[in-house]
Amino acid sequence: MTDTATTTANLNKFEKFKAQKDGLAIKSEIEKFAALGWEAMDETDRDHRLKWVGVFFRPVTPGQFMMRLRMPNGILTSTQMRVLAQVVQRYGDEGSADITTRQNIQLRGIRISDLPDIFNRFHAVDLTSVQSGMDNVRNITGDPVAGLDADELYDTRELIQQIQDMLTNKGEGNPEFSNLPRKFNIAITGGRDNSVHAEINDLAFVPACREDGGTRGRRETGNLSPTLSASPIFGFNVLVGGFFSAKRCEAAIPLNAWVAPEDVVAVCRAVLEVFRDRGLRANRQKSRLMWLIDEWGLEKFRQEVENRLGKSLLPAAPKDEIDWQKRDHIGVYKQKQPGLNYVGLHIPVGRLYAEDMFEIARLAEVYGSGEIRLTVEQNIIIPNVSESRLATFLTESLLERFSINPGLLTRSLVSCTGAQFCNFALIETKNRALGMIKALEEELIFTHPVRIHWTGCPNSCGQPQVADIGLMGTKTRKNGKTLEGVDIYMGGKVGKDAHLGTCIIKGIPCEDLQPILQDLLIKNFGAKVKEEALVVD
Numbered sequence: 001m002t003d004t005a006t007t008t009a010n011l012n013k014f015e016k017f018k019a020q021k022d023g024l025a026i027k028s029e030i031e032k033f034a035a036l037g038w039e040a041m042d043e044t045d046r047d048h049r050l051k052w053v054g055v056f057f058r059p060v061t062p063g064q065f066m067m068r069l070r071m072p073n074g075i076l077t078s079t080q081m082r083v084l085a086q087v088v089q090r091y092g093d094e095g096s097a098d099i100t101t102r103q104n105i106q107l108r109g110i111r112i113s114d115l116p117d118i119f120n121r122f123h124a125v126d127l128t129s130v131q132s133g134m135d136n137v138r139n140i141t142g143d144p145v146a147g148l149d150a151d152e153l154y155d156t157r158e159l160i161q162q163i164q165d166m167l168t169n170k171g172e173g174n175p176e177f178s179n180l181p182r183k184f185n186i187a188i189t190g191g192r193d194n195s196v197h198a199e200i201n202d203l204a205f206v207p208a209c210r211e212d213g214g215t216r217g218r219r220e221t222g223n224l225s226p227t228l229s230a231s232p233i234f235g236f237n238v239l240v241g242g243f244f245s246a247k248r249c250e251a252a253i254p255l256n257a258w259v260a261p262e263d264v265v266a267v268c269r270a271v272l273e274v275f276r277d278r279g280l281r282a283n284r285q286k287s288r289l290m291w292l293i294d295e296w297g298l299e300k301f302r303q304e305v306e307n308r309l310g311k312s313l314l315p316a317a318p319k320d321e322i323d324w325q326k327r328d329h330i331g332v333y334k335q336k337q338p339g340l341n342y343v344g345l346h347i348p349v350g351r352l353y354a355e356d357m358f359e360i361a362r363l364a365e366v367y368g369s370g371e372i373r374l375t376v377e378q379n380i381i382i383p384n385v386s387e388s389r390l391a392t393f394l395t396e397s398l399l400e401r402f403s404i405n406p407g408l409l410t411r412s413l414v415s416c417t418g419a420q421f422c423n424f425a426l427i428e429t430k431n432r433a434l435g436m437i438k439a440l441e442e443e444l445i446f447t448h449p450v451r452i453h454w455t456g457c458p459n460s461c462g463q464p465q466v467a468d469i470g471l472m473g474t475k476t477r478k479n480g481k482t483l484e485g486v487d488i489y490m491g492g493k494v495g496k497d498a499h500l501g502t503c504i505i506k507g508i509p510c511e512d513l514q515p516i517l518q519d520l521l522i523k524n525f526g527a528k529v530k531e532e533a534l535v536v537d
């Protein structure tokens, strides 16, 4: 328990209920809740503490819960996908799943009475949903083609699994990290294209090489065996404090630290301990890591991390190795393993139904190695498809819906959950986003993809600030009526030299949006009106 959380007198409501009973404590009460039913449960357990095991009460669909898994580096097996499919299948039309903007999966329709059985099924295939919501570390993102990409500098898969194991006690739940001041996002990439949006994470590790291998600093601290090679040594530069919230959005800033791969887990632990024990807890709008860094200054924060680590951090390498534009991985690509390909399927706004999930599992087994990967753009990659099977794979009927060659707007579309399931939402997002893209693609011709992100409210789960065009839900007024509308963001840049976009127009009613988007696409992204559309005009 933290020093800040022990005095309960002036705590906000969240700190108070966490101090009364740790969220993870409800792990042992699942059977009881299942027997009791959601209506009879204690409301704090139901609405808040269940999130510590990844179970989210949905006021929009009371009685039908959402379950958020953990998918380290966005990787799962066909067996795991099949279990997830079985879980949502039992809810018929009310069951579905979403691929999230953190390379993860959420299930819908879940009944509380089924939780004991669901957790048993998860356990049997090494799936966990623990600590995936509330004041915990979210899914740890990594390069979706880690271990497949011939140009990657470091394969992050094992590292990310180690961090998840440390944070969650191998998926069983770890009370050491179950009472952070607020949510916390970690990303690690060993690729060259910043596939994880490092800049929007509380803690990010980006590839960076040191010419001297850091031998000086290492000897001085005496904690690691010195590396005497003069050739570049691989490691990561560390970024801290990136986050989006309704109140404030910030890109992560350099910690001025370079970390060898073998030290990444320890640095994660040290940063989290500082955040847990010294992070600001009074006002939840000011509790993310950046607020602490603001209060202390970067130097003091870095020093505190070093104190926890028990050794000095080396200064950052002068430059990182993010030197590519971001790839979307949709289509067929050669792997570094000769004769093998990975195939990226476009999943419209990340939405899956049970039959899709069974089918994806089948395709991964028949044509690949049974592995399935997820991207932060809410799409799927099936790796390890051999050259000899590729042509047949591409004739599979699922690829008519989950295309390897979607339209240039469709291809990059991202959307948060929105009003269908999220009670924070100010607008409907996923279906509207799909309808709008279809209409725009019918009218316009594009020469390159344009990344459009929809988010239903200022919490920014759909990351409008990283998009070419970001649309953030709002309420607006027209002719004396309140309508669903959007604030429009532009200028988000991803990959090399990533930076956040900003709001350029506020309060456009959704019903008036299409011509405005059309105009923006023509003026800023080289779109042209199709001749048929001109003729009709």
Ligand code: SRM
Pocket (backbone or CB within 6 Å): 056, 058, 066, 068, 098, 099, 100, 101, 102, 103, 104, 105, 106, 132, 138, 139, 182, 183, 185, 200, 242, 243, 244, 245, 246, 288, 415, 416, 417, 421, 422, 423, 424, 459, 460, 461, 462, 463
């Ligand atoms: Fe988020 C809260 C959905 C990624 C910022 N987010 C929520 C809740 C849990 C609110 C709720 O209880 O209804 C949403 C659940 C709706 C539902 O039923 O699905 C929700 N967030 C999502 C997902 C599913 C959006 C998606 O469609 O992909 C993403 C799940 C990721 C995961 O697998 O864990 C998701 N959320 C994000 C991101 C993007 C990212 O991480 O890259 C952000 C902005 C980045 C960040 O956090 O700094 C984000 N979500 C928020 C916030 C604002 C946080 C803050 O500091 O104020 C909230 C509200 C909160 O935490 O109080 C929030």
Ligand code: SF4
Pocket (backbone or CB within 6 Å): 416, 417, 418, 419, 422, 423, 424, 425, 426, 455, 456, 457, 458, 459, 460, 461, 462
């Ligand atoms: Fe819900 Fe708002 Fe997040 Fe969309 S951005 S999922 S509407 S909290």
